[in-house]
Amino acid sequence: MLGRMDAPESTARSTLDLVHDLRALLRPDQVDVSASALTLHARGESCDVTRLPDVVVYPESSDDVQRVMAHAYETGTPVTPVAINSSLEGHTVPLHGGVSLDMTRMDRIVELAPHDFLAVVQPGVTYPKLNEALRATGLFFTVDPGAEASLGGMASTNASGTMAVRYGVMGDLVLGLEVVTPTGRVIRTGGRSRKSSSGYALTRLFCGAEGTLGVITELTVRLSARPAAVMGARLAFDTVSTCVAFVTELIQSGASVARCELVDRQAVAAIRNHLDLPLADAHTVFLEFHGDEATVASAAALAIDLAREHGSTAAETAPDGDALRALWRGRHQAFYAMVAAHPGMANLITDLAVPVSRLAEVIDASLETVASVGLPGYVLGHVGDGNFHLTIFFPEDDAEARARVSAAHAELVRLTLAAGGTCTGEHGIGLRKLPYVRAEHGDAVDLMWAIKDAFDPAGIMNPGKKLPPRDGSAA
Ligand SMILES: Cc1cc2nc3c(=O)[nH]c(=O)nc-3n(C[C@H](O)[C@H](O)[C@H](O)COP(=O)(O)OP(=O)(O)OC[C@H]3O[C@@H](n4cnc5c(N)ncnc54)[C@H](O)[C@@H]3O)c2cc1C
Secondary structure (H helix, E strand, O other): OOOOOOOOOOOOOOHHHHHHHHHHOHHHHHOOOOOHHHHHHOOOOOOOOOOOOOEOOOOHHHHHHHHHHHHHHOOOEEEEOOOOOOOOOOOOOOOOEEEEEEEEEEOOOOEEEHHEEEEOOOOEEEEHHHHHHHHHHOOEOOOOOOOOOOOHHHHHOOOOOHHHHHOHHHHHHHEEEEOOOOOOOEEEOOOOOOOOOOOOOOHHHOOOOOOOOOEEEEEEOOOEEEOOEEEEEEEEOHHHHHHHHHHHHHHHHOOOOEEEEEEOOHHHHEEEEHOOOOOOOOOOEEEEEEEHHHHHHHHHHHHHHHHHHHOOEEEEEEEHHHHHHHHHHHHHHHHHHHHHHOOOEEEEEEEEEEEHHHHHHHHHHHHHHHHHOOOOOOEEEEEHEEEEEEEEEOOOHHHHHHHHHHHHHHHHHHHHOOOEEEEEEEOOOOOHHHHHHHHHHHOHHHHHHHHHHHHHHOOOOOOOOOOOOOOOOOO
């Protein structure tokens, strides 16, 4: 066993020894050192930091993970879990080499228990796959990040998506976990009951741990009944502030809002060009209401009335089915439309969240900051729960532009924290948000390190992520 440390460099033993040992523990086809596998696991989505792992390992069971972790603990080998690799902050870059633990082969739905409103899955199951399996049950799983992510990855980033405003985020919906710890022990946290006051809340702790405390090998998640009726609305406004004022009032009215997304005028233009959709040239709010027929009809009517009071320039509603899908299509493709508008450019996506009552002022200040940077920027996001993304595009190899964008991001985080918000509503810290963790959590970071040390005394689990250096030096 190794001593306590922030992040060991890859094992002192040679890669050859490591691969030899792992091939003895698993089948040969589960241990890959091909150039293509290493390259594929060297980087994450939307983050340009790269580092090759020494080896990619594909566990197929908890047992496999347990053997790999016990070996890693004995030899001090860094291990970075990865699933669909759609996280946006460099979470999965194997910064210190070692093993990339690719969880995608653990993709079995273990049990559907509709009467208990729960499902038990392996971590590599994606949420679309789970929802496909649930189709005949009248139930669904409600967390829907834009990418087709895995439940293990989603739990580990405490992901949310368009429906969190009604149904909650991953941490609210994970009832229990099986986890292999960084010392090679298999533990179970939580269980199958909807509530529990027993022990410390370890399940919640693993939600959002970004693979730094252990490897999730099974999840028990809570399901929801499909609503009897669904209705959508799309409303256009002249200014972002009016959109936000409208949304704030709508949420505060208690209407049965299940989705509430803002797409600013620039992003609407990108969507129009990319998908050739007949969208109004305006800042746009996309809404969806869930409930029974009467509830969704009255919620939609209330939204239209309120929107008119706020000077809405166009309003449409759509019943469930093809019409609803058509109404929402632009929102679901917004990120890809923005990327298509700036071929070859890099982007930085902020992920700020504030109390809803402070949203308008923080978005306004953010837009001013972006205007001062002089680069293309777009606002979209899950404004119903105070979470918005500002995406700024800049030339990939322009160091000066990159520095300006980073400085703007730092300023936006400062404004957000001053408004009682957080630097990340759903994407997580990964690598890129490390500089903001101390500013947000102060001395609590020292206790977070104590937790990390208790779980991972050798510092081998996804080292270099989630927590800034313990000595307070710059991340
Ligand atoms: C177009 C687009 C839209 C997006 N929209 C949203 C959105 O609306 N909301 C949102 O929350 N996110 C969004 N994301 C980000 C991303 O989809 C989420 O962060 C998602 O939760 C990552 O899941 P994944 O399976 O890709 O995990 P990965 O990216 O593979 O891993 C994510 C983290 O989890 C860890 N991990 C993975 N599997 C395990 C495991 N079994 N045990 C322990 N640790 C593990 C990894 O080490 C890493 O730290 C979006 C991304 C893209 C590209």
